[in-house]
Amino acid sequence: DDIHVQLSDRRELSAKLIGSDAPTDVALLKVDASDLPALQLGTSGVLKPGQWVVAIGSPFGFDHSVTAGIVSAVGRSSQIAGQQYVPFIQTDVAVNRGNSGGPLLDIDGKVVGINSQILSNTGGFMGVSFAIPIETAMRSVDQLKKQGYVSRGMLGVRIQDVSREVAQSLGLPSSSGALxxxxxxxxxxxxxxxxxxxxxxxxxxxxxxxxxxLPPLVGASDPGSKVALRIYRDGKERTVNVTVGAAPRSDADGSSTAQANDDAANPLGFAVDDLSADQRKALDLHADEGVVVTRITGKAARQLRSGDIILMVGKARVGSVAAFKKAAAAAKPGEPVMLLVRRGDTTQFLTVTPAKR
Known part of the structure; x- marks a missing residue:
């Protein structure tokens, strides 16, 4: 599919996809143009709760809409599969469909984040929105530019919070850390x-x-680098040196080298992957429910986001990549297909239309 970028002066430029990264929901596009105005990049690391921020986007097709609010929290984790590497900025800035991908600015007009998603029971804004820190986004962009994919570190552990009772049982003086x-x-x-x-x-x-x-810290580390972990074991603190492993990467086409369904050429225009048992547990889904969207091409990008959970394709429930492929293969070119999609706490029907061959 062709990609076009429309500027504020209504010029439309053809764009080339250099690469994309599903975990951060970031894509790098290249256009042939000169003298393009650009915003300055700021630093999200200095943001504090209560600071004013501004969002710019096109909610519901209303171009160049500006909304304002404050930072509610920083370093928030997402419940969306695959996004544990992103320490989101939470704000109360009004963000709706069409704001995603727009800049989040500080009071000096510098970009501190990219607006990404909302938490809502209705599908509309309810006072909780999230942005990707600009440093996280630019790290992905730099790697996409250099090598066409994003590499991340991985320890290979499954962790949980330390409750007060667990801390007491282990003899920890506080309930901080990752168990x-x-x-x-x-x-x-x-x-x-x-x-x-x-x-x-x-x-x-x-x-x-x-x-x-922990996941954002590990993910930001280069595979093969040596790091020190301070851990608590058997009533004592100790330091363990670790050589960071490599997480399954997102290639230039956005597919995972681990277990991704790389067939984005299917009629629906998006790829999915199976959910792990831990992901199903976190999402309260049965073993035969749902697949996660990993990559989107063409017009499907208007409706779907990476990390969406697909529960049904047409009238068929899908709980595996194989079931999804079977349902997708039955789609007829040019005829809309209904999808039952879970995004955050919201489940709704959306439609995609397979391209005519």
Whole structure:
């Protein structure tokens, strides 16, 4: 599919997709043009709750709409599959369909984030919106520009928060840190000697207050780099040196090298992957419910987002990549197909229209 970029002066430019990254929902496009005005990039790391921020976007097709609000929190984790590497900025800025991808600005007019998603029971804005920190987005952009894909670090552990009762049981003085409940065989963590019931207190000198703070720190590390973990084990703090492993990457076409369904050429125009048992548990889904969207092409991008959970295609319930492919193959070119989609806490029907061959 052709990609076109419309500027504020109504010029329309053809764009080339350099690469995309599903976990951060970022794509890098190239246009042949000169003398284009550009916003300055700011620093999201200095944002504090209560600071004013501004969003610009095209909600419901109303171009160049500006809304304002304050930062509600920083470092928020997402419940959407695959986005655990993003420490989202939470704001109360009004964000609706069409704002996604627009800039979040500080009071100096510098870009501190990219508006990404909302939390809503109705599908509309309810006072909770999220933006990708600009440093996180630009890290993805830089790697897409250099190598066509984004590489991330991985420890190979499954973690949870430390409750007050768990802290008391382990003899921890506080309930901070990330409690390890599973170590993947052959992972970087196993090779370094990390054990179940270890509590990770700091990663490479940065304190870990809860389990949501660890994945972004690990993901931002280069595979093969050596880092120090400060852990709590058997009543004592100790330091463990780890050589960071490599997470399954998103290639230039957005597909995962791990277990992705790379057939984005299917009639519906988007690719999906199976949900893990942990993802299903977190989303309260049965074993035969749902697949996660990993890559979108063409007109389907108007309706879907990476991380959406597809529950039905037409009248067929889908709980695996195989079931999705079977349902997608039955779609007729040019005829709309209804999808039952779960996004955050909202479940709704959306439609996509397969391209005519």
């Amino acid at each position: 390890v409940f599973q170590v993947e065989p052959g992972s970087a963590a196993e090779k370094a000697g990390i054990q179940v019931q270890d509590v990770i207190l700091a990663f490479n000198g940065q304190d870990v207050a809860d389990s949501s703070q």
